[in-house]
Amino acid sequence: MTNRFMEIAFAEARAAGERGEVPVGAVLVLDGKVVARSGNRTRAENDVTAHAEVAVIRAAARALGQERLAGADLYVTLEPCTLCAAAISFARIRRLYYGAEDPKGGAVDNGVRFFAQPTCHHAPDVYSGIGGTEAADILKDFFRERRET
Secondary structure: OOOHHHHHHHHHHHHHHHOOOOOOEEEEEEOOEEEEEEEOOHHHHOOOOOOHHHHHHHHHHHHHOOOOOOOEEEEEEEOOOHHHHHHHHHHOOOEEEEEEOOOOOOOOOOOOOHHHOOOOOOOOEEEOOOOHHHHHHHHHHHHHHHHHO
């Protein structure tokens, strides 16, 4: 079961995949309103840090005129990596909702488990598996198409 915000994240993931980016999408919500949305942009921007989560955090901070995003919720299609988990923590995101787990590169419930570390200054409430099957299918389809061509 997904909600309308995760559906927006899925749309961003699909759009990223169509651009040749790894299909991960994210949306940042504050007070029930979408503040920013993006898919991965690492290739488009020649920037290894242009993950969907970082892109929406940057865009939301600019739109709101503040570096901290306390009270905001982040919806992302894939479990955030260490880079993104750190950005989520530093931005003081209130809640993180993510779709598919990432046993290889994830850093929330897998890998380093960033938010559980004593050096983590802020940990959001985390809700995993939101549309996880759909999120995983988007990624599997993308990589299958790459292998076939």
